[in-house]
Amino acid sequence: MKLRSMQGITEEHRYFVGVRTEFDAETGEARVSAPADTHYVRSYAQSTAFKEREDGRHRQESFTFSVMDVLHEVTSVLTKAQCGFLLLLQCYVSFDNGRLVNANKTPMTTEDMRKVLRMMGSRKNTFYDFFRKCVDHRIIIENDDGSFSINERYHFRGVAPTGLSVIKSYSAKIKRIYGEVRPEDLGLIYRLLPLVHYASNTLCTNPAETVPEKVNALNRKQLAEAIGVSIGEISRRIPKMTVDGEYVIAKVTVGGVDSYMFNPWIFYRKMTSPDETLRTIFRVKPGRER
Incomplete structure (x- = not known):
């Protein structure tokens, strides 16, 4: 990389003027010193914490x-x-x-x-x-x-x-x-x-339930009643709700019983990444062979 010079000192090097390495007389440990009016000390832990705060704010945005x-x-x-x-x-x-x-x-x-x-x-x-x-x-x-x-x-x-x-x-x-x-x-x-369950993103009557077997998932009729719309509206509208080639809501059928869950890349309650089950369910894309 070609560096711009300023009176014999490169643009990059001028930031290190006055910085020097010293060695502890007793331990031999290397220490860095610099003028207090132009530099300050930040530990690796502080740098990491600062980066995490900035990354967290970016995610929050x-x-x-x-x-x-x-x-x-x-x-x-x-x-x-x-x-x-x-x-x-x-x-x-x-x-x-x-x-x-x-x-x-x-x-x-x-x-x-x-x-x-x-x-x-x-x-x-x-x-x-x-x-x-x-x-x-x-x-x-x-x-x-x-x-x-x-x-x-x-x-x-x-x-x-x-x-x-x-x-x-x-x-x-x-x-x-x-x-x-x-x-x-x-x-x-x-x-x-x-209605979104904390752990599974399932639409249910008890979204704070911590025991998976006790989550009371809503079927189509119950879902319609819960939000005050017709069963037909649930049937017509949910399959058409897509964005960026992804379904907004998945209908999960087990043994002939339906339940529904939100796409975690659109709505999600946990602060961790969606688990493998959610990611697998929403791998299905509209118009593609399954």
Whole structure:
């Protein structure tokens, strides 16, 4: 590599001016010293911890958390389509108290929200019906500076408090799903979030159950009843929910009994990587031979 020189000292070498290796007189151990006004000491452990913090923050930026135990407060006042709008909009929350921000980190205006929700032109009234309902029920909060935040009671980005039942939604996937399915379908997905089992991603009545044999998985009829839709809607819509060539929800049939589970690359509760079983189930791609 060719280095640029500056008065006889290369650009690279000037960072080491004043740095020298000394040896401990008693132990012979090599030690590095440098001027305190231009250098500081960081141990390997500190460097590793710093990298882990930065990596963790980067990972956190790729997903948001939804608080499972209170989402019924949202679904009780918003339509399916409006729940779909919210699921997309919450992808834009920042670490700053749930503030909605654009890609360049500037606060989102209602015009910006309409753009990401694809509600320009004749769909303006649809947006404001949704927006006003969210504000009225404090799902969206207007801040003193005129910016807007998603209420962190429902959705947030950052570190989840210990003991809080949450599920991760991967933002990039959600944004792409919004372009591939109807808002009503995304709203149906939203209504399913409180039903996701912690360990297996199965849709069930007891998502906190720790004993696998006691997980009460929901069949098609039970699933429809749980979220207030028809059995036919479950049958029609779930097989069509795909993104990036992957199914959003898998139907698992054992002995003629059906159950359902979410794709862990889109929605997932654990902080570890999906296990081999989940990865195997979702290896099946739409339109490909099995």
